[in-house]
Amino acid sequence: MLLVGKTGAIVAGVFGAAFIGYCIYFDRKRRSAPDFRAKLRERRRKQKRQDKENDCVCKLPDLKDVEAVQKFFLEEVQLGEELLARGDYEKGVDHLSNAVSVCGQPQQLLQVLQQTLPHPVFQMLVQRLPAVRQHFLAGMNAQSLAEDDIE
Structure with a gap:
């Protein structure tokens, strides 16, 4: 044996x-x-180019088109979850903050995220929200100006 x-x-x-x-x-x-x-x-070089393309701010949906906003919201939540699962917290928080910014009920979404995300990640999200909301407001103003030019 x-x-x-x-x-x-x-x-x-x-x-x-x-x-x-x-x-x-x-x-x-x-x-x-x-x-x-x-x-x-x-x-x-290719990896750097892809990273730079992925770092770009997401293209804003037409906020008057409910389907486009819903699609954008779902894509951002999914991307955020995938990135967080991979350990890329910065990019994951960016995508989740985009989702919160277009969400119809952001307070309820934040409550859910607070319960599901680790505390430091949730704090990153809360700190990132004002800048993202400012970006979305600027995007909304640009869209309305473009629409005024068309009419």
Whole structure:
């Protein structure tokens, strides 16, 4: 019985060492490739571009169109929840604050969020709300000015 256990451990150790050696060999091969650094730089540039695009302030819906506002609200809540689940609290709070800003009953939504979010994240949300509301008010004013120009 002990011989089988020791043999199994030895076999597992040998396979583990072989796997680690395999990983080291291909990692060195990958890093020594002539275009490795160029591909790495390009991948990082693409990631930065995507991050900048995602950081952009969300396009405001037409606040007179109830369906557009509801769709925007649901998308922002969903994005906020996904980002919070991934641990990206800053962006998650940004999206949730957008949702609260267009919500028909923001006090009730804030009560629900207060019960479900960790206290520091909820505090971030409360601190972010005035700036987001200011942004939405500016957007509403711009929309009304554009509509006045059309008429």
